[in-house]
Amino acid sequence: MLKLDKVSKTYKTGDKALHNACFEVPAGQVVGLIGPSGAGKSTLIRCINRLVEPTQGSITLGDTELTGLNRRELRRARRRIGMIFQEYALVERLTVMENVLSGRLGYVPAWRSYLRKFSADDIAQAFSLLDRVGLADHYNKRADALSGGQRQRVGIARALEQNPELLLVDEPTASLDPKTSRQIMRLIRTACQERNLPAIINIHDVMLAQQFSDRIIGLKAGEIVFDGAPDALTDEVLTTIYGDEDWTQLRGDNAEQSTDPETPAVDLAEGV
Numbered sequence: 366m367l368k369l370d371k372v373s374k375t376y377k378t379g380d381k382a383l384h385n386a387c388f389e390v391p392a393g394q395v396v397g398l399i400g401p402s403g404a405g406k407s408t409l410i411r412c413i414n415r416l417v418e419p420t421q422g423s424i425t426l427g428d429t430e431l432t433g434l435n436r437r438e439l440r441r442a443r444r445r446i447g448m449i450f451q452e453y454a455l456v457e458r459l460t461v462m463e464n465v466l467s468g469r470l471g472y473v474p475a476w477r478s479y480l481r482k483f484s485a486d487d488i489a490q491a492f493s494l495l496d497r498v499g500l501a502d503h504y505n506k507r508a509d510a511l512s513g514g515q516r517q518r519v520g521i522a523r524a525l526e527q528n529p530e531l532l533l534v535d536e537p538t539a540s541l542d543p544k545t546s547r548q549i550m551r552l553i554r555t556a557c558q559e560r561n562l563p564a565i566i567n568i569h570d571v572m573l574a575q576q577f578s579d580r581i582i583g584l585k586a587g588e589i590v591f592d593g594a595p596d597a598l599t600d601e602v603l604t605t606i607y608g609d610e611d612w613t614q615l616r617g618d619n620a621e622q623s624t625d626p627e628t629p630a631v632d633l634a635e636g637v
């Protein structure tokens with residue numbers, strides 16, 4: 366169980382990115398977090414693992430109040446929280462297997478995971494996860510030799526290799542074509558069901574969110590303006606969330622997004 370109580374974030378620039386977010390996510394529930402660009406979706410999920418430091422409020426995972434942890438405790442707690450990124454955040458020059466194994470350590474700088482030795486159990490689990498995501502034959506390939514969809518599968522396997530208690534997913538399909546997007550969403554959803562794993566998935570594609578979430582939370586300018594079942598997401602609600610933007614274009618249409626596989630990995634060490 367994840368619980369957010371009155372969580373707010375104001376950046377140093379004065380941007381009020383999130384205001385008084387309150388909700389609970391029970392085990393096994395997949396939450397689709399939707400809203401226009403700049404609504405605060407990334408801020409919200411990054412507040413949970415404190416890649417962004419919340420300005421106010423408390424966040425609790427199981428018995429642990431994440432907002433009260435010191436750096437060392439936070440590093441340990443982050444191992445319980447898997448994260449999947451839009452641009453995959455793989456280490457390009459490492460193999461698929463090495464990238465998955467790095468999940469064992471939570472998200473730490475690459476050189477550290479590279480130097481670390483892994484147990485036979487870790488490796489067996491990584492093989493089993495690669496098989497699960499359909500990449501068993503590719504374990505020894507370098508990450509930079511993979512397609513976008515394959516890279517995201519590695520990202521999923523890496524997050525699951527942590528045996529997380531919570532999955533945070535930031536725009537997992539934004540760089541993928543529509544068919545691959547559905548495959549990736551299905552894979553995340555099934556993995557959560559199999560493991561009774563709660564997840565929050567930021568996703569701008571309303572159709573995908575509806576199809577693969579148990580619950581939708583809608584953000585607008587940092588405020589939660591909708592929290593309910595996917596089929597309660599009426600045109601009227603969507604107009605509230607997306608305002609004047611023509612949200613009908615968001616329905617299932619992400620074909621024009623970039624599929625550039627060369628986008629650099631994000632800096633995982635930020636804020637640690």
Ligand SMILES: Nc1ncnc2c1ncn2[C@@H]1O[C@H](COP(=O)(O)OP(=O)(O)O)[C@@H](O)[C@H]1O
Pocket residue numbers: 376377378380381382400401402403404405406407408409
């Ligand atoms: N590091 C930052 N510093 C200052 N403002 C930021 C930072 N990150 C995001 N913001 C601002 O916070 C708001 C929410 O951004 P974000 O959480 O990235 O939204 P979304 O993921 O929904 O597109 C935006 O106004 C954005 O400009």
Ligand SMILES: [Mg+2]
Pocket residue numbers: 406407408536567
């Ligand atoms: Mg974002």
